Amino acid sequence: MSDKVTESCVEFERLVSAQCESLIQMIHERREFLIDTIRMDRETKLRTLKEQQINCTGKLQQTTGLIQFCIEALKENDNAAFLQVGSMLINRVANTDMTWHQEVTNAAPRVSPIVDLTLDDSHVIRAIDNLNFVQMKPAKEGEERIPAVPLAPQIIPKDCSAENNSVTVAWQAPNHSFVQGYVLELDDGSGGEFREVYCGKETICTVDGLHFNSMYNARVKAYNTSGEGEYSELIGLQTAEVAWFTFDPTLSGELCSGLTFSNDNRTVSADGWEHCVVLGSVGFSRGVHYWEFTIEKYSADTDPAFGIARIDVSRDKMLGKDDKGFAMYIDRQRSWFQHNSIHERRVEGGISTGSTVGVLLDLERHTLHFIVNEMPQGSVAFRDLYGVFYPAVSLNRDVTVTLHTGLDAPHMDYH
Incomplete structure (x- = not known):
């Protein structure tokens, strides 16, 4: 048995040495390819520089010829003949001077003398660092060996x-394991x-x-053709206590072209007559969340609507006109609550430029306050809210609002 162990190890050493020599040969072949690439880049740059030199030489010859012609013209004894060509020569000299400065004096080389390449060897270094043995399943003599x-x-x-x-989880491949x-x-x-x-290779x-x-x-496990391995140790990751988000131009759809987003998508303006619904960038299905809007511009007699909506809300109607939106629409003097085109419970008190509108979504009690x-603004606006809801607002007619998030929820009377 000891002889078989020794023989097996010697044979395995030979195989590993042959594999390493093969890898080294591949590196040599790749090196030749890279060097050829550098030489080709050099030839291309030299050819471009030569073309530029030929062009400059041609310009110099043209200019020299013009100077010689001007010298001969100055020797002309016939005043009438000189006057005939004088203005033409002045214009040609002026144009030549301008083009000379543009095309020769101020012309930068068309190529850089520095090689605009770098060798990215990070993946190879990482692969070499990870080069290791893979544990195989025990097998009897003559049986196919497969990875463990x-x-x-x-x-x-x-x-x-x-x-x-959102959370990001990173892990390291297990040692001595073949992982797919x-x-x-x-x-x-x-x-x-x-x-x-x-599920994947990353x-x-x-x-x-x-x-x-x-x-x-979070936990992670590896797998291959032989099966799934053990789970890693757990890691706990805490999401933010309060929500930070912006308006989402993509979720707001293409039907409302009159919207303008600014301030890193925290401010939105509407200049059309039709209402356009704008959604926030996150959806809520659990917890207590509060955000506010500042009325930056409000000059027309219109009713902006604030509230929440499901992802498939109608984007080209006032918020609350369909059964996917829950809203409070408000003018300068009063407000109403609206859902599925049913508006009720008028509350006195309106908005103007500089006003703030807060929205409190409590998905522990499944209620909505304004x-x-x-x-x-009144008591509980809506109850029995279950599912995923997005912050929403509908605007029209030259109204501008700014969204404020990451705010602590105020305490409210839920009766």
Whole structure:
């Protein structure tokens, strides 16, 4: 048995040495290709410079010829003949002087003397660093040897992060394992069951659209043709306590061309007569969220509407005209609550330029409140709100509003 062990190791050493020599040969061949590329780039630049030199030489010859012609003209004894060609020569000299400065004196070389290339060897270095043995399944003599199930990947905490309502998880490939892909799983942010959020070959993944103010646990496993390996250790990532978001021009659709976005999509203006619905960049299905609008411009007799909407709300109607929007529309003196074209509960108190409108979405109690100029605009506007809702506003007729997010929710009377 010891002789077989020794023989097997010697044979394996020979195979590994042959594989390494093959890799070295490939590096040599690639080096020749890269050097040829540099030489081709050099020849191209030299050819371009030569063409530019020929062009400059031609201009110099033309200018020299003009100077010689002018010298001969100055020797002319016939005053009448000189006067006939004098103005023409002045114009030609002036034009030649201008084109000389443009095409010769101020002309920069068409190519840089520096090689505009760099060798990207980071992937090769990483591949060399990862060059290692793969654990194979034990096999009897004569049987096909296949890779063993991968070991557990290792989470890289310093490369993991959470921002707003998204998390990024990074991991390292397991040593001595043949890996064909990875499966990343997250729980529901409340310690519930895990679900698959990514399957592929990458070792880093960002997951968007999560709940705010939630602690998500993540784990990852590797797989190959032999099966799935063990899970990595868990890592917990906390999403933001309050939501930061902007208006989303893409979600706002193409039907409303009269919208203008500015201030990093935090400000929107409408100049058309028809109402246009604008949605926020995040959707909410859990938690308590509050945001405000500042009325930057309000000069016409119109009714901007503020509230929430489902993703498939009608974009070319006032918010609340269909069953996908829940809104408060307001003018200079009063407001109404509106959903599915039913408007009710008129509340005194309106808006003007400089006013603020706050929207409080409480998905723990499943209610919606409105606040105008820091005062509640009526009682609870809507109840029994379940599902995913996006911040929304509908504008028309030269109204401009600015969105403010990341705000703490005020305490409200829910009766």
